[in-house]
Amino acid sequence: MGELRNTVNGPVLLPGDDGFAEEVAGFNTNNVMEPAVAVGVTSAADVQAVVRYAARNQLPVAVRATGHQVVKDARGAILINTSRMQDIRVDAGNRSARVEAGVDWARASSEAAKHGLAALSGSAPTTSVIGYTLGGGQGPVLGRSQGYAADHVRRIEVVTADGELRQATADSEPDLFWALLGGKGNFGVVTAIEFDLFPVTEFYGGGLHFAGDRMEDLLRVWGAWSSELPEEATTSIAVQRLPPLPELPEPLRGAFVLHVRFAYLGSAEEGERLLAPIRAVAQPLLDGVRMLPYVDSPLIHLDPPTPAPYYDGTTTLREFSPEVLDALVEFAGPASDNALASIEIRALGGAFDREPEVPNAVPTRGVPYVVFAAGVGGPDQAELLRSWLERMVHTFEPWSVDQRRMVNFLSKDEATTPEQVRLVYGAERYDRLARIKRRFDPDNMFRVNHNIRPE
Numbered sequence: 001m002g003e004l005r006n007t008v009n010g011p012v013l014l015p016g017d018d019g020f021a022e023e024v025a026g027f028n029t030n031n032v033m034e035p036a037v038a039v040g041v042t043s044a045a046d047v048q049a050v051v052r053y054a055a056r057n058q059l060p061v062a063v064r065a066t067g068h069q070v071v072k073d074a075r076g077a078i079l080i081n082t083s084r085m086q087d088i089r090v091d092a093g094n095r096s097a098r099v100e101a102g103v104d105w106a107r108a109s110s111e112a113a114k115h116g117l118a119a120l121s122g123s124a125p126t127t128s129v130i131g132y133t134l135g136g137g138q139g140p141v142l143g144r145s146q147g148y149a150a151d152h153v154r155r156i157e158v159v160t161a162d163g164e165l166r167q168a169t170a171d172s173e174p175d176l177f178w179a180l181l182g183g184k185g186n187f188g189v190v191t192a193i194e195f196d197l198f199p200v201t202e203f204y205g206g207g208l209h210f211a212g213d214r215m216e217d218l219l220r221v222w223g224a225w226s227s228e229l230p231e232e233a234t235t236s237i238a239v240q241r242l243p244p245l246p247e248l249p250e251p252l253r254g255a256f257v258l259h260v261r262f263a264y265l266g267s268a269e270e271g272e273r274l275l276a277p278i279r280a281v282a283q284p285l286l287d288g289v290r291m292l293p294y295v296d297s298p299l300i301h302l303d304p305p306t307p308a309p310y311y312d313g314t315t316t317l318r319e320f321s322p323e324v325l326d327a328l329v330e331f332a333g334p335a336s337d338n339a340l341a342s343i344e345i346r347a348l349g350g351a352f353d354r355e356p357e358v359p360n361a362v363p364t365r366g367v368p369y370v371v372f373a374a375g376v377g378g379p380d381q382a383e384l385l386r387s388w389l390e391r392m393v394h395t396f397e398p399w400s401v402d403q404r405r406m407v408n409f410l411s412k413d414e415a416t417t418p419e420q421v422r423l424v425y426g427a428e429r430y431d432r433l434a435r436i437k438r439r440f441d442p443d444n445m446f447r448v449n450h451n452i453r454p455e
Helices: 002-007 020-024 044-056 105-113 129-134 174-183 212-227 268-279 294-299 322-332 379-399 418-425 427-440
Strands: 037-040 061-064 078-081 088-091 096-100 153-159 165-168 189-196 202-211 233-241 256-264 290-293 310-317 342-347 369-376
Touching (some): 020 037, 044 078, 096 105, 105 294, 129 174, 153 174, 165 174, 174 427, 202 212, 202 294, 212 268, 212 322, 290 294, 322 342, 369 379
Antiparallel strands (some): 096 189, 153 165, 153 189, 202 256, 202 290, 233 256, 310 369, 342 369
């Protein structure tokens, strides 16, 4: 490791070294990474040094920023931790931002808001801007009117397997640019991206928590209501069995609830008019809907802010029909002994369906609904929770949109073979990705992921 330590400014750590466990920790504490060495990079030059070292020694490279998506244990690999790369530059006149690889959405949104601007951020503020965007990036406020975060990237700075730092744009490196946006980390280590910002400072929205025994009545209305919303409005629902945690508000502590999420880019009066059909069904246990500054968009989903042990899975729906609702109620309703903490369905449509001006590899365009479920528990509950996740996928299989999936929602247990990854992307898209992979990573250095193999 002497060679690495002499060329990298950040820490180079081996298993057993002080700080190693923290350097490799993921957000899901069940997913323990065990790389041969972990390097805390501080710059693109550090990343180049690590990649060139890995090439000389024929080692795979894994990348971690905030650790929200750990796909493999990275055994035998070099792990690059980009969390120290925290530079942000907002160009208000150009309505754009450039962020380095360690920046999360909480910090990026805060910086953009100082200029009266907003980005296509996700539901959780602690996720990495770059990891989220490379997987597509589906936001709860701006997405249905603007599309995926990947649709609004202007420039990508990436270190490829040959150790070169490339400036990829739609003009300079069209194939690489296309593949990175949706292909996640298969094509190199992205050190920075530049992306569009929008003149949005606030929205009307939040979450409504209802008693779970009103789930069926509410969802019969939600199914028709959500399909008629304008593109300026976004919604999702989550069937939740919440733990008895003291930090939860009293009505939610240990409760079985239906969480209806809503965001509208317009006035409170019009937003309330749009939401009225949901409010007419039942009185919420907790009402968090109001005018909110854009930086408070994480209040819509209330994703857990701290690491926890969980197992998760995902699928899609081509419709939210009465038959789908009946299947959901049987699977997760009040009479079910379902062990999953949350089963959420996000309504997409709008700009999510439209090809952007500059196409990319995001595979879920045209998918009406995405389903994401999670069960909270450690390895002692793995068999139970995984069986419920498998049942979830099986339950909705008759209404699933082929095998395409939202890449950011794929768990460690999903798309574990080349054939399954090909199904996630669809054959034509995957084959193009594989050809581009052959050009930029012929030895498959970047394979500690949902791997796209070189053609």
